[in-house]
Amino acid sequence: MVTVVLNDREREILRLLVEHYVQTAEPVGSRVLSQKYALGLSPATIRNTMQDLEERGLVKQPHTSAGRVPTDMGYRVFVDQLLKPQPISGPEEDALRELISAEGSHAVEELLSKTTSVLATISHELGVTLAPRFDQGVFSNVELVQVASNKILLIITVKSGLVRTLLVEADISIEDTVIDRTARLLNERLAGVTIGELQANLGERVKDLSGADARLIRMFVDASDSLLSVPAPEALKLEGTTNLVGKPEFKDHAKLAGIIQMLEQREALVEMLQNSDVGEGIVITIGKELKDTNAEPCAMVTSPYTAGRVSGTIGIIGPKRMNYARLVTVVETTARLLTKQLKKMF
Amino acid sequence: MVTVVLNDREREILRLLVEHYVQTAEPVGSRVLSQKYALGLSPATIRNTMQDLEERGLVKQPHTSAGRVPTDMGYRVFVDQLLKPQPISGPEEDALRELISAEGSHAVEELLSKTTSVLATISHELGVTLAPRFDQGVFSNVELVQVASNKILLIITVKSGLVRTLLVEADISIEDTVIDRTARLLNERLAGVTIGELQANLGERVKDLSGADARLIRMFVDASDSLLSVPAPEALKLEGTTNLVGKPEFKDHAKLAGIIQMLEQREALVEMLQNSDVGEGIVITIGKELKDTNAEPCAMVTSPYTAGRVSGTIGIIGPKRMNYARLVTVVETTARLLTKQLKKMF
DNA sequence: TTTAGCACTCCATCACAGAGAGTGCCAAAC
DNA sequence: GTTTGGCACTCTCTGTGATGGAGTGCTAAA
Numbered sequence: 001m002v003t004v005v006l007n008d009r010e011r012e013i014l015r016l017l018v019e020h021y022v023q024t025a026e027p028v029g030s031r032v033l034s035q036k037y038a039l040g041l042s043p044a045t046i047r048n049t050m051q052d053l054e055e056r057g058l059v060k061q062p063h064t065s066a067g068r069v070p071t072d073m074g075y076r077v078f079v080d081q082l083l084k085p086q087p088i089s090g091p092e093e094d095a096l097r098e099l100i101s102a103e104g105s106h107a108v109e110e111l112l113s114k115t116t117s118v119l120a121t122i123s124h125e126l127g128v129t130l131a132p133r134f135d136q137g138v139f140s141n142v143e144l145v146q147v148a149s150n151k152i153l154l155i156i157t158v159k160s161g162l163v164r165t166l167l168v169e170a171d172i173s174i175e176d177t178v179i180d181r182t183a184r185l186l187n188e189r190l191a192g193v194t195i196g197e198l199q200a201n202l203g204e205r206v207k208d209l210s211g212a213d214a215r216l217i218r219m220f221v222d223a224s225d226s227l228l229s230v231p232a233p234e235a236l237k238l239e240g241t242t243n244l245v246g247k248p249e250f251k252d253h254a255k256l257a258g259i260i261q262m263l264e265q266r267e268a269l270v271e272m273l274q275n276s277d278v279g280e281g282i283v284i285t286i287g288k289e290l291k292d293t294n295a296e297p298c299a300m301v302t303s304p305y306t307a308g309r310v311s312g313t314i315g316i317i318g319p320k321r322m323n324y325a326r327l328v329t330v331v332e333t334t335a336r337l338l339t340k341q342l343k344k345m346f
Numbered sequence: 347m348v349t350v351v352l353n354d355r356e357r358e359i360l361r362l363l364v365e366h367y368v369q370t371a372e373p374v375g376s377r378v379l380s381q382k383y384a385l386g387l388s389p390a391t392i393r394n395t396m397q398d399l400e401e402r403g404l405v406k407q408p409h410t411s412a413g414r415v416p417t418d419m420g421y422r423v424f425v426d427q428l429l430k431p432q433p434i435s436g437p438e439e440d441a442l443r444e445l446i447s448a449e450g451s452h453a454v455e456e457l458l459s460k461t462t463s464v465l466a467t468i469s470h471e472l473g474v475t476l477a478p479r480f481d482q483g484v485f486s487n488v489e490l491v492q493v494a495s496n497k498i499l500l501i502i503t504v505k506s507g508l509v510r511t512l513l514v515e516a517d518i519s520i521e522d523t524v525i526d527r528t529a530r531l532l533n534e535r536l537a538g539v540t541i542g543e544l545q546a547n548l549g550e551r552v553k554d555l556s557g558a559d560a561r562l563i564r565m566f567v568d569a570s571d572s573l574l575s576v577p578a579p580e581a582l583k584l585e586g587t588t589n590l591v592g593k594p595e596f597k598d599h600a601k602l603a604g605i606i607q608m609l610e611q612r613e614a615l616v617e618m619l620q621n622s623d624v625g626e627g628i629v630i631t632i633g634k635e636l637k638d639t640n641a642e643p644c645a646m647v648t649s650p651y652t653a654g655r656v657s658g659t660i661g662i663i664g665p666k667r668m669n670y671a672r673l674v675t676v677v678e679t680t681a682r683l684l685t686k687q688l689k690k691m692f
Numbered sequence: 693t694t695t696a697g698c699a700c701t702c703c704a705t706c707a708c709a710g711a712g713a714g715t716g717c718c719a720a721a722c
Numbered sequence: 723g724t725t726t727g728g729c730a731c732t733c734t735c736t737g738t739g740a741t742g743g744a745g746t747g748c749t750a751a752a
Contacts (some may be wrong), residue, residue: 147503376745395746410700713735
C-alpha cells in the first residue's frame with residue numbers, strides 16, 4: 001500500500017475527479033469540477049491543484065489541453081483513502097438474498113453458477129467465482145466404486161461437505177471385497193488430515209498399508225494429484241462478458257482482443273483471483289497490480305467466502321473506471337449471503 | 347441444398363475468386379484473375395462472367411467499382427460443387443495422431459480437451475468439441491453412494507463406458523442397506539434401456555418398484571433430468587478464441603463483440619453443433635445457415651465422432667472466408683483419429 | 693464471342709482550416 | 723500568501739476538398 005498524504009483540497013478534488021470520470025469516461029476539466037460541484041473555487045485554483053496531483057502521479061492528461069484522468073495510483077489512493085462504500089438499498093439486498101437462497105440450488109456447484117450470474121447482472125461487469133480451495137479442508141473419507149469392469153470412481157469428501165470425483169481406469173479388474181477393504185484402510189489411515197498435508201506426502205503416508213491392494217493404492221496416489229489440486233477449468237466460473245464489450249474503454253480493438261485473451265487463459269485468471277486473497281475482506285486490485293498485460297485496463301473487486309472450513313473467492317472484473325463505491329458493497333453483500341447460504345446447506 | 351447450374355467458365359471463375367479471396371481478404375477484380383491465373387481470358391471477358399455470377403447471387407460488390415466478394419450462396423456452391431479437399435501431409439497427420447493418441451489421456455474428458463486444443467492449433471481457427479450425446483447410449487448401471495450423512499452421489503454408467511455423476515442432498519439420512527437394495531432394484535428394472543427412453547418416461551418405469559425406498563426413487567427421478575440431458579457447460583469445449591481476433595473480418599468492433607456474445611451463449615453453440623449433425627460425414631455450415639445473428643460472419647466445419655455406441659461432434663468455427671479445402675481434411679482426419687483412440691480406450 | 697478502349701463511380705488518403713476544449717502562467721485582486 | 727481573471731497556446735476533432743487509384747459497365751471493333 002502506497003502512502004500518499006494529501007491535504008483536504010487535494011483529496012476532495014481527486015475524489016470528485018475520479019467520481020466524475022467514472023460516470024462520463026471523459027477527461028475531466030477544471031471547469032466542470034468548479035461548476036458542477038459547489039466547491040466555491042474558481043477553475044484556475046482547481047487547475048493549480050490538478051497540477052499538484054499530476055506531479056504526484058495521481059492523475060494525467062491524455063494529451064496537452066485535455067482534462068485529467070486518474071492514473072492507476074490515483075485509483076489506488078481513491079479506493080484506499082477516499083472511498084465511501086455506497087450502501088446497497090434494502091429492496092436490492094432482498095432481491096439478492098432471494099436469488100442466492102432460492103430453492104433448487106442443491107449443489108455447491110450450482111449455487112456458485114447462480115451467484116456468478118447474479119453478480120454479473122447486478123454489477124453490469126464480469127462476474128467471477130472461484131470454487132472453495134479444497135486444500136484447506138480436512139479429509140473426511142474416500143470411496144472407491146467400481147463402475148465398470150475396468151473403471152473405478154474415486155470419491156473424496158472433505159469435512160465441510162465438498163465432494164470431488166475422478167474416474168480412473170484400471171488395467172485389470174479388481175475384486176469388490178479387495179476394493180472395499182482398501183478403501184476402509186485408506187479411511188482409517190487418513191482420518192483428520194488436511195488435504196494440503198495429503199498433497200505434500202500422500203505417498204509416504206499410505207505406502208505401508210498392510211492388507212490393502214497395492215495397485216489400488218498406487219492408483220489412488222497417482223490420481224490424487226489432479227484430484228486434490230484445484231483444477232482450473234471447473235473451479236472458475238465467468239459470467240457477463242457481454243457486459244464489458246459495450247464499455248467505452250473497450251472500443252479499442254486491441255483492448256477488446258486483450259480481454260478475450262484474458263478470458264481464454266483461465267489459469268492466469270485463477271491465479272489473479274488467488275493472489276487477491278489476503279484472508280478476509282474486500283480486496284481491490286487495479287490495472288498493473290493484476291500482473292497481467294491483457295488485464296491491464298481492468299480492475300477487480302473480490303471477496304472471500306467460506307464454506308465450512310474452506311474458502312473460495314468471488315468478485316467482479318471490469319474496466320478500472322468502475323463504480324467502486326457501489327461494487328464494493330455489492331461484492332461484499334454477495335459474499336456474505338453466499339457464505340450464509342453455504343452454511344445453511346451443510 | 348441449392349441447385350445452381352453453372353457452365354465451365356463460371357465454375358472456374360467462381361472457384362478462383364473464392365480461393366483468391368480466402369487468401370487475401372480483399373475484393374477480387376477481373377484483372378487479378380486474368381493475370382495471376384493463366385485463364386487465357388481478358389479482364390473484360392471475366393467481367394462479363396462476373397456479372398452473370400452476380401445476377402445469380404453468388405458474388406457481390408461491397409460497392410460500385412470494387413472487386414467481387416463471395417456471398418453466402420457463393421460459398422455454398424463452392425463447397426458443394428467446387429471444393430477439392432486438400433490432402434493433409436504425411437508428417438502433419440503423424441503429428442496429429444501422436445498428439446491425440448499421446449499417453450496420459452486416461453479419461454474421455456481429457457482426451458476431448460486435448461483434441462479441442464489440437465484442432466485450434468492446426469486450424470488456426472476456433473476449435474470446438476461436443477461430448478458424446480449421452481441419450482443415444484444404453485443404460486448400464488446406477489450406483490448410489492452415501493458420501494456424507496445427508497448427501498448421496500448418483501453414478502450412472504452407459505454401455506460404452508461413459509460415466510456421469512451428480513451429488514444430491516437428502517433431507518434425512520437413509521440406511522446403507524436400504525440404499526443398496528434400492529440401487530439393485532433400479533439396476534434390474536432399467537437394464538438394457540436406452541438413456542433416451544429413460545428421459546422420456548423414467549417416472550413411469552420405476553413407480554412400482556416394491557422393496558425400494560420411495561424417497562430414494564423420487565430423488566433419482568428428480569435428479570435424472572439434469573443428469574441425463576446434455577449439460578451444456580461441460581459438454582462443450584472451446585479453444586483458440588484468440589485465433590479469431592486477428593482475422594481481418596473481426597477488425598470491426600461490432601463483429602468482434604458478436605463473437606464474444608456467441609461464445610458466451612453456450613446453449614446456442616451446442617444447438618448449432620447438434621443441428622449440424624446429420625449422422626455422418628463432414629458438414630459445412632455457412633453464415634446465416636448457422637441461425638444465429640452473432641455467428642453470421644462465421645462458418646463452421648464439423649464432423650461426428652463415435653465412442654462405442656454414442657457419438658459426439660467436433661469441428662472448427664472461423665470466418666466464412668476460411669480455407670475450406672484444408673479444414674475439411676483437418677476436421678475429418680481429427681475425427682477419425684479421435685474415434686480410433688476412443689475405441690482403443692474401451 | 694471476345695476484347696480493347698473509355699467514361700464513370702466510388703473509395704482511400706492527405707492536407708488544411710476552423711472550432712472547441714482545456715491548459716499554464718502571469719499579474720492583479722483579495 | 724492565496725485566489726482569480728485574463729490570455730496565449732496546444733492539441734483534438736470535424737468537415738471539406740482535391741487527388742490518385744482501382745475497378746466496373748458499356749460500346750464498338752476485331
